Amino acid sequence: MSKEVTVVMYHYVRDLKYSRYPEIKGLDVQLFKEQLEYILKHYNVVTMEELMEAKERNRDLPENALLLTFDDAYIDHYLNVFPILNDKGIQGTFFPPVKAITKHEVLDVNKIHFILASVGEKQMLIDEIFNIMDKYRDRYKLKDNEYYYKKYAIKNRFDTEEVVFIKRILQGGLPEKLRNEICDYLFRKYVSENESAFSRELYMNVDQLRCMKQNGMFIGVHGYDHYWLSTLDEEQQINEIELSMKFLQEVGESIDRWVVCYPYGDYDETLLKVIKGRGCTIGFTTEVAVANIERDYCLTLPRLDTNDLPKDRNAELRVIR
Ligand SMILES: [Zn+2]
Structure with missing residues (x-):
């Protein structure tokens, strides 16, 4: 048993070659499938609930625990990722930028x-x-x-x-x-x-997020305006967080205890105080490392990028520290 968890971060996951923008920096669905097979072979995919539980009750995680995270609520996640995760019976955590979805703007x-x-x-x-x-x-x-x-x-x-x-x-x-x-x-x-x-084509809508939640996926806070949060004053930070929490409720996620992923991995001490006082238990940055829930501060856990893991089901286990 272990205190370590490998958190993997994904953005676009699409059939790039046949999409309208083949140049977009994203992960091909086929390679996502390969990577997922690799992960299922070498890791134990845990849910956010299990991670929160382990942290709160100081419990161990399974060996080679891994958590899947998807930033920015792209429609890719609903169309291409969700059915695959659902099929395999594993959970992903999704971080929607609220304004893009509710106001139909493009970040x-x-x-x-x-x-x-x-x-x-x-x-x-x-x-x-x-x-x-x-x-x-x-x-x-x-x-x-x-x-x-x-x-x-x-x-x-x-x-x-x-x-x-x-x-x-x-x-x-x-x-x-x-x-x-x-x-x-x-x-x-x-x-x-x-x-x-363009926004309606690019992002998921509220009903799609709600559907994923109802089918076992997890939804977290990713801010309202997708700002670099450390550049805001406390009042603006509170506004960002409270609007995001309201949105969590809208898609059926609990706000008793919730998780955040900072846009651009950016946060400061004031923000950490703001979210701690409002029930946030786990936060994700873009610092590149395997997380350790005993050693690391749980509001600033590091993540790996999809590019840090093999995209081949037959690859040997690549140990990352
Ligand atoms: Zn983002």
């Missing part, structure tokens, strides 16, 4: 994904962003373009420096109003002029 973070998937020439996008910044430099007291490029264009394990720059500058590098405006403009120009219809 900026997703607009950026689809802009990037629609435009091959990334330098062209950067030039367009710089042009807009030039226009607004005085109004928003921006520094020169060079400064931002140096600060944000740092390649990581998944993306080139150009892509990281576009993501970072549009997700948080610029003042919010200007970011929104640039995302809107590029999304309309390169992806779709009908944001509401």
